[in-house]
Amino acid sequence: MGFSIKEGKETCVTLTGKLDFSLAPLLMEALAALKGKDIGTIVFACKELTYISSAGIRAIIYAQQKIAPGMTIYMEDVNDDIKDVLDMCGLIDFIEIRETE
Secondary structure (H helix, E strand, O other): OEEEEEOOOEEEEEEEEEEOOOOHHHHHHHHHOOOOOOOOEEEEEEEEEEEEOHHHHHHHHHHHHHHOOOOEEEEEOOOHHHHHHHHHOOOOOOOEEEOOO
């Protein structure tokens, strides 16, 4: 489980394993460091993400509301189970889901 961030105009946050209560605060801290930087888009690459908890969802919402208000945030290559969770939480209409393949 973990994440990596590659900064740029389109900043990519690669998520792997489980995004849960143990990882979400670390992700939020890393995302906070992006505030004020010249970023046009944040992409959460989820190909290797297997689970997301409410704490993980909170980290995604934090990115949208505090780091990138008005900016486009994508989640890429989200598996069906995680899509279901995002749909139940109403995030499907909040954050764009896209596929790279």
